[in-house]
Amino acid sequence: MSLRERLEAVNVVTAITYAEAALPRPPTARGTQAYQDLKSHMHKTLLDRIDLEALDKMTPDHLLVELRSLVEAILQEENIVINDVERRSLVRDMQYEMMGLGPLEPLLADSSVSDILVNNYRQVYVERNGCIERTEVSFVNDAHLMKIIDKIVARVGRRIDESSPMVDARLQDGSRVNAIIPPLALDGPVLSIRRFSTAPLTMENLVDFNTLIPEMAEILASLIRAKINVLISGGTGSGKTTLLNILSGYIPPAERVITIEDAAELQMQQPHVVRLETRPANIEGKGEVSQRALVRNALRMRPDRIILGEVRGPEAFDMLQAMNTGHEGSMSTIHANSPRDGLLRLENMLGMAGMPPQPRIMRAQISSAVNVVIQVARLSDGKRKVVGLQEVTGMEGDVITMQEIFSFRQTSVSESGVVQGYFSASGVRPKFGERLRTFGINLADSLFDPARRYM
Secondary structure (H helix, E strand, C coil): CCHHHHHHHCCCCCCCCHHHHCCCCCCCCCCCHHHHHHHHHHHHHHHHHCCHHHHCCCCHHHHHHHHHHHHHHHHHHCCCCCCHHHHHHHHHHHHHHHHCCHHHHHHHCCCCEEEEEEEECCEEEEEECCEEEECCCCCCCHHHHHHHHHHHHHHCCCCCECCECEEEEECCCCCEEEEECCCCCCCCCEEEEECCCCCCCCHHHHHHCCCCCHHHHHHHHHHHHCCCCEEEEECCCCCHHHHHHHHHCCCCCCCCEEEEECCCCCCCCCCCEEEEECECCCCCCCCCECHHHHHHHHCCCCCCEEEECCCCCCHHHHHHHHHCCCCCCCEEEEECCCHHHHHHHHHHHHHHCCCCCCHHHHHHHHHHHCCEEEEEEECCCCCEEEEEEEEEEEEECCEEEEEEEEEEEEEEECCCCCEEEEEEECCCCCCHHHHHHHCCCCCCHHHHCCCCEEC
């Protein structure tokens, strides 16, 4: 691989020290057109100066040192006068530009940032603690932003151009990336990055965040150990994938797990995991591999459990078939505002798969496959909560019957905007309690006491 290819592909985040990442940027010079012009000039000059043959075998750490030396030499040769802070910022920006993702690197190094939202080359927003705020980060122009997008999608073997102006991809740490460019995006390229923690969250973390209570955590862990089919429902950014990651940690290590995703982002902890990812069509419109094809193939791979990152189309039919044919304990997520809406969406997806439009048959298929629906939500104060735990109990006539086990009740919103409420049980003893007992799991009756309120 040539050095230019390595400069496009290597991830330098870990190679640059946190001291450099925290280095103060000049408050005014960095945002000026003069500084942006200097960066562009320096970038072009570096590409012309780099000796590809001499540097081709260098390690990333050595490349960083070499880039720093070249920037210093160019500044001296061209008699460019800048102060010390600007000089160090320029060196770091060139390292980011040549070996990383340019202006996005400081945001990616910031553990408090959960989402990076690039509206255009001038506007970059981030989400911290559930609140969206604008940053001072910007790109030189649309071409500069497009270069960063191309670098991201090329690393996972995907493409984005006028013939295919939308793409889903991922970073090396599993963070989810979506990009859309003109002519669909009217104001220039748009980039969205959903961050994932380098250290996966645990159920204890969710309890500490008050996303759910210990009693609910105990029930959820028991559901996974007892191989009960679970569907996680919620809106965008509600924490569906995070909860799916955490629940998967309760799968016994001896089981063979197959994950299927559009863009691989699940962080499985088991030793026996096979990860599959869809593939979009090539420039000729051929070679696409859909989630449905992967689910069908997974059934031939002797899985104990199948985990579908998100069900959104015809693959719903094959997923339900798998749940009904010996692959118990399978899980997936779905976009829906309530558990009932989630089952309704599944019904619509069965129609997309070509299943005869007979509601009773489709609902019977769903009710026999899905045992529990977990509803998660992002509240108005930005906090995520498990707002509902419902069990699918069967059918009455043509209607799927469900019963609520636990829920979160919102009572008010404080003056500071914090949502007030409490968790409580409905008092209903779930039918899955019998299955839990066959797996040696006995839940205390006090867990389901409706008189108790958990703040």
